[in-house]
Amino acid sequence: MAIKVLHIGLGPIGAGVVRQVATRKGFKIVGAVDIDPAKVGKDLGEICGVGRKLRIKVTSDIAKAIKATKPDVAVLCTNSSLKAVVGQFEAVLKLRVPIVSTTEELAYPVKSNAAAARKIDRLAKKAKVAVLGTGVNPGFVMDALPIALTGVCESVTGIEIDRVQDARVRRLPFQQKIGAGLTRAQFMARVKAGTVRHVGLAESITMIADAFGWKLDKVTDIIKPKMTTEAVTSEFMTVEPGLVCGLIQDGIGYQKGKAIITLHMEAYLGAPESFDAVRIKGNPALTMKIAGGVHGDVATASITVNSIPKVMSAAPGLRTMRDMVLPSYFGGK
């Protein structure tokens, strides 16, 4: 029996999830919701670039969509901010539908989101369904995968994770999110406003610390611009010398004044090599590298779709990648 999926949120990530669910074995799309008036009433396949009509009309009301389509699971890809989406989770959970979400702050709720996370956990338990926050980052390359690697360690005294991405091959919203094309002053203003940033380093650091049983004194998250000295061009823009071509972001978890969890991200147009790397200090010390890195857009949609069957059999409540069963590609059945 195919799993009946309702899609909530049809931005770039939500649309990527729709394209996979529409074509991969084991799933059946039953409905789609978005608040954008330009999308409501249109065919889901056309909105999401599936390349064919899906005969599913986009609607704007979550509760009505669930009642009309009786989904087995909802995929929610609307916003990075947990507080912004609590109401959406509530609407779904009141109708007892499990949820997989790419909401970055849900991947591992930090203190400032604890109240919202508790509310979602309570609603999910009441509904006897599971809710999972997942994604590639946060959710995998800078937390779940490095955590899994330490499963073979007798001791861990520190962990360093690098994620370097050449943003030239990424979508336009991503290039904008990392500040490409801005002046240094514009970049810093947007960092201050919170519109230029990667969301998730504090979440990943907290997930790692909790997995190891570590107490942290302090978590920092610092964003700097990467300036280009020569013109660099993507499909969408050219950045002239002296302007920002992307960001460098460092998240650090400290214990007794010592950096013991170090997450280093570089995402800019023209990075010479994309890769994901993990260095575990401990016994055994371990060094892992994914050459070319894990491409964010396809991979985020993939891990969301692969998580669907897992969340349906997970224990009720708010789950994270740390307490879910082992991630895996799902080939359908």
Place this chain on the structure above:
Amino acid sequence: MAIKVLHIGLGPIGAGVVRQVATRKGFKIVGAVDIDPAKVGKDLGEICGVGRKLRIKVTSDIAKAIKATKPDVAVLCTNSSLKAVVGQFEAVLKLRVPIVSTTEELAYPVKSNAAAARKIDRLAKKAKVAVLGTGVNPGFVMDALPIALTGVCESVTGIEIDRVQDARVRRLPFQQKIGAGLTRAQFMARVKAGTVRHVGLAESITMIADAFGWKLDKVTDIIKPKMTTEAVTSEFMTVEPGLVCGLIQDGIGYQKGKAIITLHMEAYLGAPESFDAVRIKGNPALTMKIAGGVHGDVATASITVNSIPKVMSAAPGLRTMRDMVLPSYFGGK
């Protein structure tokens, strides 16, 4: 509260587990069992090279040891063969104690072990406790970790895993198990007798196939000697030119005549580079490498110890690394 651990089997792996449990936070050793008369009655710390007495006498009867020590969990490291250890599992499960075991064939029971696995699953469910088969290989580097990596894949069409180890730094029983120092004829005779081999490739292949929802037509497991052309020396032996210095073992899972899961192992004295590598064919294609590889002995003991708290909260029955929560280093609490 420290977790009370009973150790069953004090060979090289069991002793490695004892050394970790004796020194890592969060555990308390309450008893130890081995059938070797040379070990029974001795102090566990002396037998296992802990470097100090543990004031635990090794005994020979599992049921008596459990009744006397009331462990929270048993660690069972006695034999690679599942059929050989069913009686030991039964003795533990009758007294309702969860088990973590390094029995290779338990890591993911294949068809020929299905009856024994069903029996252990039934006993565990009756006892309302979980049993986990784990280890580095099988259990991690050639199955669970590569499976986890595919969590970010939209499609997987094939997977190739390499594990290359310079056996010079491994313990003597390992060097013997891979046939180091034998002639080609002796090696082939021992392969036939089943005493020279790595146990676990079929288990790993089956775990991967099941994780992806793949049906395989055929699984092969072929062992060849690695001959040395120059003398090679370890701490324990020198292998002269023309003799076997280790093994090359290939496990392959076929679908419609095509090799879609390929596990390649090289373990011999003098391998120029140790590493673990995974190549996933699919979208995205992924290439991961652990430079230096995951050292088998320390890592097998580590993953066993790290699994103890996880198995205590797992659902009753026979579990595998595929349906357990994400592996992780356990720092105690």
